[in-house]
Amino acid sequence: xxxxxxxxxxxxxxxxxxxxxxxxxxxxxxxxxxxxxxxxxxxxxxxxxxxxxxxxxxxxxxxxxxxxxxxxxxxxxxxxxxxxxxxxxxxxxxxxxxxxxxxxxxxxxxxxxxxxxxxxxxxxxxxxxxxxxxxxxxxxxxxxxxxxxxxxxxxxxxxxxxxxxxxxxxxxxxxxxxxxxxxxxxxxxxxxxxxxxxxxxxxxxxxxxxxxxxxxxxxxxxxxxxxxxxxxxxxxxxxxxxxxxxxxxxxxxxxxxxxxxxxxxxxxxxxxxxxxxxxxxxxxxxxxxxxxxxxxxxxxxxxxxxxxxxxxxxxxxxxxxxxxxxxxxxxxxxxxxxxxxxxxxx
Ligand SMILES: Nc1ncnc2c1ncn2[C@@H]1O[C@H](COP(=O)(O)OP(=O)(O)OP(=O)(O)O)[C@@H](O)[C@H]1O
Numbered sequence: 001x002x003x004x005x006x007x008x009x010x011x012x013x014x015x016x017x018x019x020x021x022x023x024x025x026x027x028x029x030x031x032x033x034x035x036x037x038x039x040x041x042x043x044x045x046x047x048x049x050x051x052x053x054x055x056x057x058x059x060x061x062x063x064x065x066x067x068x069x070x071x072x073x074x075x076x077x078x079x080x081x082x083x084x085x086x087x088x089x090x091x092x093x094x095x096x097x098x099x100x101x102x103x104x105x106x107x108x109x110x111x112x113x114x115x116x117x118x119x120x121x122x123x124x125x126x127x128x129x130x131x132x133x134x135x136x137x138x139x140x141x142x143x144x145x146x147x148x149x150x151x152x153x154x155x156x157x158x159x160x161x162x163x164x165x166x167x168x169x170x171x172x173x174x175x176x177x178x179x180x181x182x183x184x185x186x187x188x189x190x191x192x193x194x195x196x197x198x199x200x201x202x203x204x205x206x207x208x209x210x211x212x213x214x215x216x217x218x219x220x221x222x223x224x225x226x227x228x229x230x231x232x233x234x235x236x237x238x239x240x241x242x243x244x245x246x247x248x249x250x251x252x253x254x255x256x257x258x259x260x261x262x263x264x265x266x267x268x269x270x271x272x273x274x275x276x277x278x279x280x281x282x283x284x285x286x287x288x289x290x291x292x293x294x295x296x297x298x299x300x301x302x303x304x305x306x307x308x309x310x311x312x313x314x315x316x317x318x319x320x321x322x323x324x325x326x327x328x329x330x331x332x333x334x335x336x337x338x339x340x341x342x343x344x345x346x
Contacts (some may be wrong), residue, residue, distance in 0.1 A: 001032065001034055001035050001068075001070070001071075001172075002032075002033040002056065002067070002068065002069050002070070002174060002206075003030075003031065003032045003033070003067075003068050004030060004032075004052075004055075004056065004065060004066065004067050004068075005030050005046040005066050005068075006027060006028045006030065006064055006065035006066065006068070007026050007028065007029040007030075007031075007050075007052065007055060007062050007064070007065035007066075008027060008028055008029075008063045008064035008065055008310065009024075009025045009026040009051055009060070009061075009062045009063055009064060009232075010022050010023065010024050010025065010028055010063055010187070011023040011047070011054065013142055017054075020104070021033070021227060024208065024231075024232050024260075025048040025051045025231040025232050026048045026051060026052055026055075026232045027231075027233045028064070028065070028233070029048075029052060029079065029229070029232070029233070029234055030233075030313070031237075032225075033050075033056075033163070033174055033208055033302055034160055034206065034207050034224075035173070035204075035206060036200065036204045036205070036206055037206050037207075037221075037223075037224045038200060038206065038207040038208075038209065038210040038220055038221035038223070038224040038226075039206075039207070039208055039209070039224045039225045039226070040208075040210070040211060040217035040221045040224070040225075040226050040227065040240065041053070041208070041209075041210045041211075041229055042210075042211055042212065042213075042214060042217050042225050042226060042227070042228055042229065043212065043229035043230055043255075044212055044230075044255075045212065046231075047209045047229045047231060047232065048229055048231070049178075049211075049229055050179075051177055051212065052132075052210075052229075053091060053120065053176045053178045053208065054091065055064065055067065056089060056176060056208065057086060057089045057090070057176050058082060058083070058086025058087075059090040059091065059169035069085040069086070069087070069088065069089070070085070070173075071307040072085060072178055072196070075181050083208070086238050087170050087172070088170075088172050088174065088215045089107060089172060089174040089176060089181070090168075090170065090172040090174070090175055090176065090305060091167075091175065091176045091178060092160070092167055092175060092176065092177045092178065092180050093163070093178060093180075094178055094179035094182050094183050095183050096151075096159035096160040096162070096163045096183070096184070097151060097152075097155060097156070097159060097165045097183075097275065098161075099248075099305065100151040100159060100162060100163065100166075101151075102151055102152060103150075105147065105148055105149060106136075106146045106147050106148075106149055106150075106151075106154075106162050107132065107147040107148060108131045109162065109166055110126060110135065110162075110166055110169060111132065111135075113166060113169040113170060114128045114131055114132060114169050114308075115128055117169055117170060117302055117321060118131075124239055132147065132228070133170075135165040135168050135169065136161075136162075136165050136306065138168065138199070138202070139161040139162075139164050139165045139168075139195060139197060139199075140161060140166070140170075141158060141161050141162070141165070147322065153185065155185070155188065156184045156188065157184055157185065157187055157188030157191060160180065160181075160184055160192050161192070163195075163198070164192075164195065168199075168203075171205060172205060173205065173232065174205065174206040174207070174208060175196065175206070175207055175208070175209065176208045176210065177196060177207060177208070177220075178210040179210060179211055179212075180192060180196070180209075180256055181193060181216065182211075182213075184256055189216075189294055193216060193220060194217050196209075196220060197219070197220060207220060207221065207224075209221055214244065214256060215254075217240065218240055218241075218244055218345070220333060221240050222240050223238060223240070224239075224240055225238060225239060225240065226238070226239075226243045226244070226252065227257065228238040228247075228252045230251045230294055230295055231294045231295075232294075233294055233313070233329065234313050234329070235251050235252070235294075235295065235313070235328065235329045235330065236248065236249040236251070236252045236313075236326065236327070236328040236329070236330075237247045237282065237313070237326065237327055238291040238324060238325050238327060239326070240322040242325065242326050243326060244256065244328075246324065246335045247335070248326070248328050248330065248333035248334060248335055248336075249295075249328045249329070249330045249333060250295065250299045250300065250301050250330065251295045251298075251299075253336050254280025254298075257313075265297070269314065278342045290307070291307075291308060291310065292306060292307045292308055292309065292310055293307070293309075293310055293311055293329075293330070294310070294332070298310065301332055303331070303332065305331055306331055306332075309331070310329075311328075311329040311330055311331050312329055313327050313328065313329040314322065314327040314328075314329075
């Protein structure tokens with residue numbers, strides 16, 4: 001199990017002593033990735049989800065908080081000693097082309113990490129070749145075809161499968177998929193999502209799925225938890241199906257109201273919330289950063305209290321965690337029917 005508590009990250013520009021241009025990317029985030037489970041971080045661009053994914057994968061430092069991997073608190077270790085722990089968490093980037101070295105064939109891309117793995121586990125060089133073929137087979141590629149090829153000779157979907165195969169060379173416990181299908185041709189996306197789900201089933205690897213897209217998050221982690229992030233704060237979290245079917249935070253409701261219609265003729269629930277995208281960014285700029293709910297300037301249900309006080313996840317009214325296992329940071333949590341519902345075609 002991997003967990004994080006109170007993760008804070010602020011980006012500061014060099015020389016910005018007064019912190020005038022600092023960006024509060026994460027404001028005290030808690031999360032748990034259960035063994036073999038699938039969770040998702042969801043939110044609009046800039047909310048901090050990529051930064052959180054990078055911190056979890058050990059690719060970015062954080063200012064406050066603790067990451068615990070398999071019961072070991074990372075703050076108790078020196079950077080070098082943290083590396084084998086973070087290696088158990090592999091990040092899959094959204095752009096498979098930039099993730100692969102264009103001057104190296106697939107064979108070369110897999111050979112180096114496998115050679116290291118062979119050394120660690122006392123295996124032969126023959127094993128390296130066999131394992132490369134096995135991993136490519138596992139991600140649905142024909143080793144004979146892809147091994148001698150360079151990234152540019154493969155489709156976007158194939159490249160992403162190679163990136164996933166490379167991540168698997170170290171036998172990870174967790175795959176962090178950051179918008180893993182957003183730069184892939186639409187027709188190939190479902191195949192990659194299905195592959196991630198299959199890998200979880202076959203290998204028992206946990207998935208952390210980072211996205212702005214509710215539908216794919218649901219596909220990947222319907223049985224896991226969803227964390228809705230707004231401006232660096234988790235505003236609602238809990239079982240994915242509960243969050244999608246009975247969201248209580250107005251931001252989650254806005255995200256869900258904005259889901260495109262998927263099947264046949266559908267209409268949004270009667271209580272649809274104004275999709276936040278239709279609000280101006282000027283409204284966002286009105287947020288007073290040190291007080292009040294971060295979502296208040298865009299919230300159609302805000303009250304005077306919301307502009308004065310900041311609700312904390314789990315502390316807000318009512319009690320800590322409701323019967324559905326969901327926590328939220330809102331003073332006025334009300335279930336609203338916002339997701340699209342099926343209606344009869346005329
Ligand atoms: N290296 C950096 N230096 C300064 N600011 C950064 C840096 N990385 C991220 N940020 C800022 O931190 C905030 C969170 O960024 P992050 O990339 O984590 O968001 P995101 O939700 O993943 O967005 P996207 O989906 O667009 O990648 C943003 O305001 C971003 O501009």
